[in-house]
Amino acid sequence: MKVLLIEDDELLAKGIHAALVREGYAVDHVARASEALAMVRQKDAAPDLVILDLGLPDMDGLELLPKLRRKDYDRPLPVLILTARDGINDKVAGLDSGGDDYLTKPFEVAELLARLRVLERRAGYGETAVIQLGKVSLDTASHRMQVAGGDEVELPRREFALLRVLMENPGRIYSREQLNSKLYSWDDEVASNAVDVHLHNLRKKTGSDFIRTVRGVGWLVEKNA
């Protein structure tokens, strides 16, 4: 699930960015309306959701909004609008009909995440309970995995967490440290090759070519097959 974050306040952007990444979203961040339009027009890398802060330097946010939406999408592109708590609210509220939502600053990060989930659902991204990549599919509700017509296998906690991270962002390389921090809470960091072992055990189940190694950098699963 790719999110385009349009926000010119560096600090705020950083915070939101971090929270989104932690939730497993892929995030593109831009600070100007023109860049935003460019991102939206990309063929294959277009975002699935937009978070738009009104009050950008180069264009009025409300002006940008219809342009974001106007593209020839197969889906409506849902926009979560961030706005200060003042008169602008009224205008924004009027826009709400479009399948978008808005949030007044200041807000809790948890609420932002919740609203995003609602938007996703409304836009027809059914609960992404099953991630399917190549011959491997992973059911995130039941923690079970299936390989190309084989039996369903239940994955233990850590293996599931690991595979989920990799499959939720196919094509992205995760370093050993990143995987460690995804699997372990900060206060129980692990001082050995536990991740390697879990990777090994996963590969026994997925087939050895599903998780690729990039020596010296990290691991990934391919975006397509």
Added chain:
Amino acid sequence: MKVLLIEDDELLAKGIHAALVREGYAVDHVARASEALAMVRQKDAAPDLVILDLGLPDMDGLELLPKLRRKDYDRPLPVLILTARDGINDKVAGLDSGGDDYLTKPFEVAELLARLRVLERRAGYGETAVIQLGKVSLDTASHRMQVAGGDEVELPRREFALLRVLMENPGRIYSREQLNSKLYSWDDEVASNAVDVHLHNLRKKTGSDFIRTVRGVGWLVEKNA
């Protein structure tokens, strides 16, 4: 299934509370709107249904209604509204669209229970009164269970509540904390392995492979067989 009862008449509240508990619901009871909002915001222990008496001391019930709903992001939160038989009815009826229901005082407890079941069903908890999964079927009205041509057994309250939660969302894993919050109300939280014991007793009746364990995560029943 956890119900939040918002009612300032002590006597009435007591009666409803008892009836609900007898049915196997976990009940949280509050007398003021502010407390109600606090309950709804709880992460894992949020209620699944609300019974709201209009005419609270600290806030107009109709005012409270949208606030209740707004706070629940993941599912629509169904509300059963209790109201006196007078002019207010009209307004309430107008609100009905939201998937809620209302009941005019005085009413029979049996009717209240029936309406609750309707609300549950409408909110997508159980399609039907009988949930059937593999060789096990559960009648949510009579609390009876049947396994593959065996005899019908009546389940005790807690076992019923537990099995119901699991069977209403097959394929989904419930953690120990989640099950606890579904079975017990706030002021009665249990500090031991009661859930484990009920699971054990259920498995004696359903067969040991019907409820599956995901170690370190929780329990589930299979979506299909």
Added chain:
DNA sequence: AGCAGAATTAAGGCAAAATTAAGTGCTGAA
């Protein structure tokens, strides 16, 4: 060849879950 990073393997510790049994309280019947 040598080295660093990655893969493999096996074993032991340990936390989570299952099990059992006993005790408490409630309910309904005599």
Added chain:
DNA sequence: TTCAGCACTTAATTTTGCCTTAATTCTGCT
């Protein structure tokens, strides 16, 4: 009102199987 029986909780004990550790082998790169 008392008593019997059931449901439920508590607590202690056993069992299970995941996770980590650590030692060793393998691989690709310089």
